[in-house]
Amino acid sequence: MAFYLKAQKIVSANDEAELWLTQKSTDREIVRFATTDCFASCLLPGLLEHWKYQFPNVQVSVDCSFSTEIWERFRKGEFDIALAQHCPSDINAVPIRVEPLEWVCSRVSLAWKKRTLPVALFEQGCPDREIMLNALKEAGREYRIEFETYSYGGMVATVESGAVVSALPGSTIPTELKRLDELQGLPPLPSLNVSLARMERNDPMCSQLYDAVVVRLAET
Numbered sequence: 001m002a003f004y005l006k007a008q009k010i011v012s013a014n015d016e017a018e019l020w021l022t023q024k025s026t027d028r029e030i031v032r033f034a035t036t037d038c039f040a041s042c043l044l045p046g047l048l049e050h051w052k053y054q055f056p057n058v059q060v061s062v063d064c065s066f067s068t069e070i071w072e073r074f075r076k077g078e079f080d081i082a083l084a085q086h087c088p089s090d091i092n093a094v095p096i097r098v099e100p101l102e103w104v105c106s107r108v109s110l111a112w113k114k115r116t117l118p119v120a121l122f123e124q125g126c127p128d129r130e131i132m133l134n135a136l137k138e139a140g141r142e143y144r145i146e147f148e149t150y151s152y153g154g155m156v157a158t159v160e161s162g163a164v165v166s167a168l169p170g171s172t173i174p175t176e177l178k179r180l181d182e183l184q185g186l187p188p189l190p191s192l193n194v195s196l197a198r199m200e201r202n203d204p205m206c207s208q209l210y211d212a213v214v215v216r217l218a219e220t
Contacts (some may be wrong), residue, residue, distance in 0.1 A: 029205050030033075034063040034070045034084040037152040038172040039194075043083075047216045054212060058205060067128045074089045080199050080206050083213065085192040086145040093197035096217055099169040101128060101189040103180035109162035112184045120147040120155060131189060132167050139187035155215075 033043065040062065051060060065073070067084035074082045087093045093112050105111050111118050117136065121129045136143045143195060147158045152172070159166050160176055169192055173179065197215075198210045 003092070028145060029057070030059045030061055031206055031209050032061045032063065032078065032080045033083075033209075034065065034074065034079040034081070036067055036070070036085070037064045037150070038169055039083060040064045041152045043217070047213065050216055051212060052211060055209065056206065058209065060209075066122070068125060068127055074197060077199065080203075081210055081213065082197045083194065085194045086192070087195035087197065091195075091197055092200070093195035094197040094214075095193055096214065097171075097194045099171060099192040099194055101167050102133060102158055102170050102173060102191055103165060103184070104173055104177040105169050105180055105187065106160050106162040107176065107178045108179075109165075110209045111163060111165050112180055115140045115142060117141055117142045117143040117186075118146045118164045119143050120158045120166040122155065123147055123148050123150050128167065128169075128192070135187040136190055141185070141187065 044062065048062075050059065051058065063070075063073075063079065067086045070079070070082050070084045071086070071088055073079060075089065082093075083096070085099065088111065093129050099198055103112075119132070119136075121132065125128075133143075149155050153168060155168070156177070158164055165180065165186070167189055168177075182188060196210070196213060198206060
């Protein structure tokens with residue numbers, strides 16, 4: 001009988017714990033965050049770690065897209081916070097940082113020496129793609145598109161192979177890649193204005209998360 005009573009207490013305690021966890025999960029606020037694949041890969045791990053430590057009862061939904069799509073969907077109210085470059089003037093966003101767009105290749109690659117430059121690009125819809133192509137055209141540099149991808153990871157792996165040249169925002173360039181400039185015969189590229197925006201609604205938690213992004217970007 002004593003064993004039965006102890007077992008019954010354990011079962012009751014387990015039921016209470018499950019109920020508490022269910023209530024807590026349903027009470028959790030969901031914040032929809034959008035950024036580009038490049039920034040998600042390089043900035044998001046540290047940012048999410050900071051968020052989860054400071055705001056353990058918040059569930060973050062992350063969406064990675066090209067900046068053009070991010071701002072279009074932000075207008076429709078699909079995201080609470082957005083971090084991307086090329087923000088349209090009609091969106092109330094804060095310029096958060098200026099990123100140099102830089103040519104890159106593998107540290108052992110001589111692809112930039114080829115008469116017809118082999119390039120890797122993000123797929124149609126990425127504004128950086130057009131910036132790169134326009135710069136090459138204006139400089140009269142012959143090029144050939146060898147690879148296209150939606151993924152930052154895929155882009156880095158392809159450039160690291162040594163077969164192609166591409167361009168990435170400065171803070172997202174991994175150490176295994178080499179930065180190129182006019183000394184290698186490549187045209188200068190403009191810097192990217194990166195902006196941060198949030199939906200204008202009275203949501204203290206969303207405001208705190210937004211402020212956390214600002215602090216994290218300042219630290220990096």
